[in-house]
Amino acid sequence: MRRLAPxxxxxxxxxxxxxxxxxxxxxxxxxxxxxVDTLAAGLVTxxxxxxxxxPHTLVITAADGSVVAAIDPLTAGxxxxxxxxxxxxxxxxxxxxVVQRPDGSIADHYQEGMVRRLEVVG
Numbered sequence: 653m654r655r656l657a658p659x660x661x662x663x664x665x666x667x668x669x670x671x672x673x674x675x676x677x678x679x680x681x682x683x684x685x686x687x688v689d690t691l692a693a694g695l696v697t698x699x700x701x702x703x704x705x706x707p708h709t710l711v712i713t714a715a716d717g718s719v720v721a722a723i724d725p726l727t728a729g730x731x732x733x734x735x736x737x738x739x740x741x742x743x744x745x746x747x748x749x750v751v752q753r754p755d756g757s758i759a760d761h762y763q764e765g766m767v768r769r770l771e772v773v774g
Contacts, residue, residue, distance in 0.1 A: 681706065700734070703729075711746050715741055744767055
């Protein structure tokens, strides 16, 4: 049994990143609400619910603007989730849907304010 203890400790150390945080986000026309604004670095689980009338998506971008993760558009009333390994830093979550309104004008969900800042700490 004494020989197993070091092996078990080694296996535990090699099991990958430690869990980070969880957050629930709600998407609605031109707004994103979240249960938290700060998350722990590591594996982050985001539960996403579209409480709006129209389809929305969730895109995570890093401070340099690069896309870290995204989910497919969610129809009204539907839910989704994503698990992403985030390092410390500032991220934005946003809806990047752009649609043409019946009057010909453009509705860009991001430009209309559907963006939120999340801080990830080490």
